[in-house]
Amino acid sequence: MSLPPFQRVLDTHAADVHRFLVAAVGPVDADDCFQETFLSALRAYPRLRPDSDLRAWVLTIAHRKALDHHRARTRRPVPASGTLPEAAAPPPAAARDDTLWDRVHGLPAKQRAAVLLRFAADLSHREVGTVLGCSEAAARRSAHEGLKKLRQEHRA
Incomplete structure (x- = not known):
């Protein structure tokens, strides 16, 4: 049994990964984490065993990218002027509780x-x-x- 083309993996699991990332990092940063997830997956795909659970594999990568995102947020520098940059507009109330x-x-x-x-x-x-x-x-x-x-x- 061989692995399916990567595009099929992307098409099959993209919605699950994006939904997880929206919940994990928020709607503003989910797209960046999504791209990082699938770039990492694409790089690692040739070394993947053919019998691997592709959904769990790609969600593992997404989980690690979400952790990396949370870690990076704690290491962002504070501006020297003492004022914080303006935050991105929050998502509409209907989009998120x-x-x-x-x-x-x-x-x-x-x-x-x-x-x-x-x-x-x-x-x-x-x-x-x-x-x-x-x-x-x-x-x-x-x-x-x-x-x-x-x-x-x-x-x-």
């Missing part, structure tokens, strides 16, 4: 990734475990703990 996503983004990294992969990318717990490099049970537990924390915050 800010309170929920802010709470999701406030979860610990593993719980946040498990919740996003499970519900934004619609992966099974087994696939979430593959992407996160842990067992299915650990992925299930991380998603459960993340949802539990979100419910507790909602009640408070």
Whole structure:
């Protein structure tokens, strides 16, 4: 069995990857992370084993690009003038439930990734475990703990 042409991988998984990245990094930065994800995937594609789970593989790359994006945001320099640059306009309220996503983004990294992969990318717990490099049970537990924390915050 050989790998399908890369364009087919892109066409098949683009919507899932973009949906995950919008949930993970926000709509403003999702397109950049999407491009970085598929450029990295294209570079690595010739070395991929033919029996690989392509969806989990490309979502693993997207997850790592989202982590890189969050790390890079914490390392951005502060302007010397003491004034901050203007922020990009927020997305329309209908496009995003800010309170929920802010709470999701406030979860610990593993719980946040498990919740996003499970519900934004619609992966099974087994696939979430593959992407996160842990067992299915650990992925299930991380998603459960993340949802539990979100419910507790909602009640408070």
